[in-house]
Amino acid sequence: MKHTYPNICFYFQVHQPYRLRDLRITDIGSEKMEYFDEEKNRAIFQKVAQKCYLPANKLMLELLETYPDFSVAYSISGVFLEQCTLYGPDVLESFQALAKTGKVEFLAETYYHSLSSLKSIAEFVEQVSAHADLIEELFGQRPRIFRNTELIYSNELAHIARLMGFDGILAEGADHLLKGQNPNDAYTPPSFRLPRGIERIVQKERPHGKAMRRISVLLKNYRLSDDVAFRFSDKTWIGYPLRSDTFTDWLMQTGGSSVNLFMDYETFGEHQWADTGIFDFLRSLPKIWQERGIRAITPSQVIALQRKKEAKVFDSHTHVSWADTERDLSAWQENEIQRAALDALFALEPLVKQAGNKKLLDEWRKLQTSDHFYYMCTKYWNDGDVHKYFSPYDSPYEAYRRFSHALCDLRTRLESLTPRTQTPNPKYSNP
Amino acid sequence: MSIHTLMFGWEYPPLHLGGLGVACQGLVQGLLKNGVHVTLVLPHPHAQSEEHDVISPKEHRIRTVKVQSMLNPYMTTDQYFQQINAVSKEMQQVYGSDLPQAVTHFTEVSVELTKHTSPDVVHCHDWMTYGAGIRAAKYHRKPLITHIHATELDRTNFHPDEWIYGLERQGFQAADRIVAVSNYTKNILVEHYGIDPAKIMVVHNGSSEEHLRAPQKLTSLCGRKHAPMVLFLGRLTLQKGPIQFLEMANKVRRFRPDTQFIMAGEGGMMGEIVQKVRELNLQENVALAGKVSSAEARKLYRKADCFVMPSLSEPFGLVALEAIAHGTPVVISKQSGVSEVVGHGFKVDFWDTDKMADCVLTILREQPLANQLRTAAPRSLQYLRWENQAKHVRSIYEKLIR
Numbered sequence: 042m043k044h045t046y047p048n049i050c051f052y053f054q055v056h057q058p059y060r061l062r063d064l065r066i067t068d069i070g071s072e073k074m075e076y077f078d079e080e081k082n083r084a085i086f087q088k089v090a091q092k093c094y095l096p097a098n099k100l101m102l103e104l105l106e107t108y109p110d111f112s113v114a115y116s117i118s119g120v121f122l123e124q125c126t127l128y129g130p131d132v133l134e135s136f137q138a139l140a141k142t143g144k145v146e147f148l149a150e151t152y153y154h155s156l157s158s159l160k161s162i163a164e165f166v167e168q169v170s171a172h173a174d175l176i177e178e179l180f181g182q183r184p185r186i187f188r189n190t191e192l193i194y195s196n197e198l199a200h201i202a203r204l205m206g207f208d209g210i211l212a213e214g215a216d217h218l219l220k221g222q223n224p225n226d227a228y229t230p231p232s233f234r235l236p237r238g239i240e241r242i243v244q245k246e247r248p249h250g251k252a253m254r255r256i257s258v259l260l261k262n263y264r265l266s267d268d269v270a271f272r273f274s275d276k277t278w279i280g281y282p283l284r285s286d287t288f289t290d291w292l293m294q295t296g297g298s299s300v301n302l303f304m305d306y307e308t309f310g311e312h313q314w315a316d317t318g319i320f321d322f323l324r325s326l327p328k329i330w331q332e333r334g335i336r337a338i339t340p341s342q343v344i345a346l347q348r349k350k351e352a353k354v355f356d357s358h359t360h361v362s363w364a365d366t367e368r369d370l371s372a373w374q375e376n377e378i379q380r381a382a383l384d385a386l387f388a389l390e391p392l393v394k395q396a397g398n399k400k401l402l403d404e405w406r407k408l409q410t411s412d413h414f415y416y417m418c419t420k421y422w423n424d425g426d427v428h429k430y431f432s433p434y435d436s437p438y439e440a441y442r443r444f445s446h447a448l449c450d451l452r453t454r455l456e457s458l459t460p461r462t463q464t465p466n467p468k469y470s471n472p
Numbered sequence: 473m474s475i476h477t478l479m480f481g482w483e484y485p486p487l488h489l490g491g492l493g494v495a496c497q498g499l500v501q502g503l504l505k506n507g508v509h510v511t512l513v514l515p516h517p518h519a520q521s522e523e524h525d526v527i528s529p530k531e532h533r534i535r536t537v538k539v540q541s542m543l544n545p546y547m548t549t550d551q552y553f554q555q556i557n558a559v560s561k562e563m564q565q566v567y568g569s570d571l572p573q574a575v576t577h578f579t580e581v582s583v584e585l586t587k588h589t590s591p592d593v594v595h596c597h598d599w600m601t602y603g604a605g606i607r608a609a610k611y612h613r614k615p616l617i618t619h620i621h622a623t624e625l626d627r628t629n630f631h632p633d634e635w636i637y638g639l640e641r642q643g644f645q646a647a648d649r650i651v652a653v654s655n656y657t658k659n660i661l662v663e664h665y666g667i668d669p670a671k672i673m674v675v676h677n678g679s680s681e682e683h684l685r686a687p688q689k690l691t692s693l694c695g696r697k698h699a700p701m702v703l704f705l706g707r708l709t710l711q712k713g714p715i716q717f718l719e720m721a722n723k724v725r726r727f728r729p730d731t732q733f734i735m736a737g738e739g740g741m742m743g744e745i746v747q748k749v750r751e752l753n754l755q756e757n758v759a760l761a762g763k764v765s766s767a768e769a770r771k772l773y774r775k776a777d778c779f780v781m782p783s784l785s786e787p788f789g790l791v792a793l794e795a796i797a798h799g800t801p802v803v804i805s806k807q808s809g810v811s812e813v814v815g816h817g818f819k820v821d822f823w824d825t826d827k828m829a830d831c832v833l834t835i836l837r838e839q840p841l842a843n844q845l846r847t848a849a850p851r852s853l854q855y856l857r858w859e860n861q862a863k864h865v866r867s868i869y870e871k872l873i874r
């Protein structure tokens with residue numbers, strides 16, 4: 042076996058949010074208030090299924106069956122899997138067919154693709170457990186590796202994942218943290234103990250029964266990942282057109298133990314349309330890799346191989362993510378409306394949990410999906426330079442308008458369910 | 473390269489009724505800053521009088537030529553007729569006894585008075601000056617730029633006076649380049665006047681320096697202890713959507729009964745508006761402020777919690793920029809040019825008064841939203857300085873001269 046070359050680790054993110062309806066103040070408190078745009082969500086799901094999920098899964102199945110040394114990993118959000126049931130059972134079946142090859146690893150994430158890790162650890166661990174249960178039920182394997190929404194990561198989060206019993210966690214190989222080190226190497230977070238309060242919360246929800254002693258960090262090689270995900274069809278890019286043998290040359294030159302190629306699954310057919318040749322590119326990779334003796338392995342396999350080696354410390358005091366050039370939280374939490382929306386949402390947590398109403402709890406959680414806050418981003422929203430946005434709404438303000446109405450409605454319902462604790466006791470109040 | 477532009481305008485502060493005068497002034501000042509010499513020809517009811525503001529008197533690169541005339545840009549043939557009948561027969565000879573005559577008179581006199589100038593380009597603003605522009609360009613054998621601030625279709629909700637429409641079309645056809653104040657207006661020229669889009673350049677209006685220095689609201693005033701106030705500012709004509717404003721007000725009032733709606737401006741629809749207020753039983757909520765001075769307008773902007781511009785067809789809509797400059801969140805019609813440059817605000821179809829009301833109510837209810845609009849929107853005005861917009865106009869001149 043040649044092991045001078047790094048292995049390849051492919052992980053694809055699969056997610057669709059529940060987009061909000063054009064809610065109005067007049068709807069708040071009405072009998073049949075529906076927050077989410079059933080019609081639009083169905084239409085988008087089915088469009089992306091035709092362009093991406095179905096053809097990509099078909100190709101992936103063919104590749105997994107043809108090439109023994111080719112494996113991949115997926116992280117599929119709970120809200121996506123729900124939408125499969127609602128809008129496209131054939132999509133779910135095609136993922137299940139991939140699972141049956143035994144060469145696909147499924148990762149853990151928050152069920153609602155949420156920002157809960159930023160606001161409530163209790164809520165966060167519940168969502169991760171619920172997701173692990175769903176993955177086990179649908180795909181017959183309990184996830185061993187965790188990836189947080191949009192690759193949001195911090196030292197603390199890594200230890201929370203460790204306490205929850207995960208072997209590994211994914212993160213962005215951000216330059217400012219790597220300081221020139223190779224993202225392909227083995228990493229671990231700096232060791233420290235979490236505050237007792239957090240440990241206690243995590244212990245209540247442990248998808249794997251026991252905490253791990255150590256946790257590995259797999260870092261995204263963002264240059265090579267983005268060559269495919271963002272630059273593949275960019276005619277102004279010096280690497281255009283990207284050929285699979287050139288790309289393989291680049292992979293082989295990068296050294297380390299594993300080149301981690303993390304990207305949205307929608308890269309194939311949706312972000313990069315079929316006519317860009319993206320499917321042909323993907324099809325030709327395993328063949329070249331086989332010829333050159335390179336293996337594509339799963340995150341768990343990468344970690345098992347790295348266990349024998351000394352791991353370097355990946356130190357992230359503040360949050361990193363894979364979003365935008367800033368690679369921080371600014372895509373979701375930069376401006377006033379984004380912060381107010383998330384704060385107001387989590388201010389309802391005690392009320393939601395006290396109410397014990399399943400439907401309202403589910404709706405509250407669906408509002409935690411990161412996309413809602415992404416749509417409110419105004420970072421590039423300069424006049425005269427109106428940023429082309431991947432948003433279903435006209436503007437960040439429209440996103441906030443809809444969200445705030447949903448939140449008002451939810452608050453109204455919760456307050457009508459729960460007797461106010463502050464209500465003065467008539468016995469003691471002045472007449 | 474030194475460039476001299478012979479410019480035909482038709483209103484100019486302080487003698488102005490609407491956005492055209494403000495835009496002309498901004499453009500002229502911007503051109504001066506870009507080193508362009510300007511000869512400005514203006515209609516003036518008292519051409520001999522000296523009280524007229526000559527922009528910046530110390531400026532050597534500008535000369536103004538005043539032409540005695542009663543023209544104003546928002547005039548209809550009927551209105552001109554009423555006004556001209558109020559002056560002596562003698563003076564009627566000077567002004568022109570009806571609108572076409574007045575325009576002919578203005579054209580002849582203004583071309584005559586500028587024969588001695590030697591411009592590099594001729595630049596004219598809106599239909600009343602197109603005739604003068606065409607003739608002056610021919611006389612001096614120089615390129616013609618027709619600037620379009622508002623078409624007859626905008627003013628009449630697409631029921632034009634054919635004579636005015638015809639003059640506009642002639643101006644567009646004769647022009648070497650057309651400057652439109654928005655893509656919205658460019659599309660109207662292409663679709664309704666059959667003009668080649670390649671000939672039309674879009675230069676959005678700018679935000680004046682004065683706006684950039686406008687005092688912001690004090691945050692202490694934003695604490696919503698007073699009843700919320702929603703502002704309309706514009707001529708009370710069909711084009712500006714005052715009826716849509718009242719329909720919106722009626723819907724907002726249902727949820728926020730204490731909301732005050734102030735309508736500033738005057739115009740032909742006053743009677744209809746008063747009646748509509750009564751019909752909707754909005755007397756307690758709506759105040760008609762009449763025509764307001766710039767100082768009063770500034771006060772209103774600062775006091776308002778939300779500014780609504782529900783125009784049916786608005787080539788640009790400078791009032792929206794003024795509101796933004798004063799830190800007022802805006803809800804503006806999608807059928808407007810200014811919506812192309814305002815990112816931080818709500819945009820709605822003028823007929824969708826349900827959604828308009830919903831946006832206003834959201835701004836009134838959501839403090840973080842109001843705060844963000846208040847701070848983010850004014851910051852974006854710096855991209856729209858007149859100096860910068862005039863630079864685009866200068867480069868259009870340069871390409872034509874070469």
